[in-house]
Amino acid sequence: MARFEAMTSVDGKQAAVSLSGECDLAAREECTAVLMAAVDAAPQVVVDLGGLTFLDSSGVHALVTAYRAAIERGGQLSVVNAGGMVAHVLDITGVGGLLQPQDGAGDG
Template identity: 75%
Template sequence: MARFEAATSVEGQRADVALSGECDLAAREHCTEALMTAVGSARTVVVDLAELRFIDSSGVHALVTAHRAAVERGGRLNVVNAYGMVAHVLDITGVGGLLSPRDGARDG
């Protein structure tokens, strides 16, 4: 697996972004670009973190930046499938609760 990858698919008003590998300072621009492109192309963005092994403050910043952009456009960005250390980082920063899907959010 590459150090960091972002794969995006868009269907209607929903974009799915799957992040994998390690999301750190070296991947910040790539991650931010992928998330912002998804936010610009769909009202609902679902970010799947199942294959993400590591995230630092740079990755958290990218998620929060994209979330704010989605909200400003009347949309939303949610994260799903955060496990282990990634879930822990999101929880201790408060971002896990901010980006958790609410009722129906996964249906886009």
Template identity: 60%
Template sequence: MGIFEARTSAGPGRIIVTLTGECDLSAREHLTAILLDALTRAKAVFVDLAPLTFLDSSGVHSLITAHHAAKHTGGRIYVVNAAGPVAAVLDLTGVGALLRAPADEHRHV
């Protein structure tokens, strides 16, 4: 589909993964690898979706895969700053509620 980019940056006690563009089947393996790698470097991974314009079930799959991996290692993955169609997909699938960051943590991303 379109261009997709995942950038990581470190914050205090966390890794922030910022997703840009369109996340579809062509991005699934790359996104999953980025998220799983981030979980090896920090117990808390925040996925910033503000610049993301499209998310399909493949991207949701990557987020759920990372969520299960985090549970096995005592970590957490959160999604933040979702808007528009991306937020709608997360809400429809229940992933938005599952991976919602605590309010006091959300402001640090």
């Protein structure tokens, strides 16, 4: 089983979070904590899902929780580079459309 890893960098008003491995129930608390810290650090958060090989409802919950927190603070959270089954999970749950980058989000 692939281990979950998260890396965050903050540059001014944007935080970039890179997730890799499997984002499931075992990783839910870590994933939520990392995403919430990014939301606290910058108004614009871009989450790169390119390294994720698995995403379940626990990971979707973490993303939505952080998204709602960003919106409540007047910010934005979006995801980029979702592929394969991760993109499929986001699409079938409707979360993929919710977390699409807005104009300028994800531009370095």
